[in-house]
Amino acid sequence: MFERVDTFVLTVIHLDRAVKWYEEVIGFKLVFSGNAYRILNTGEGAISLMTSWDCSFTFQ
Numbered sequence: 001m002f003e004r005v006d007t008f009v010l011t012v013i014h015l016d017r018a019v020k021w022y023e024e025v026i027g028f029k030l031v032f033s034g035n036a037y038r039i040l041n042t043g044e045g046a047i048s049l050m051t052s053w054d055c056s057f058t059f060q
Contacts, residue, residue, distance in 0.1 A: 006046070007046045007047070008045075008047060009050060011051070012049050023040070
């Protein structure tokens with residue numbers, strides 16, 4: 001069983017609108033901005049948002 005989730009990735013259509021929503025409504029903080037993805041700090045983990053056209057991105 002999991003103790004916690006550290007990081008997860010969501011695919012979104014409007015990247016900047018999604019970042020704005022997560023910052024204003026949920027209170028997450030933008031910590032990295034890449035070409036087609038953003039990473040927001042959730043407190044104890046992170047959420048990565050990426051555009052649907054960049055689904056080829058993989059984590060190492």
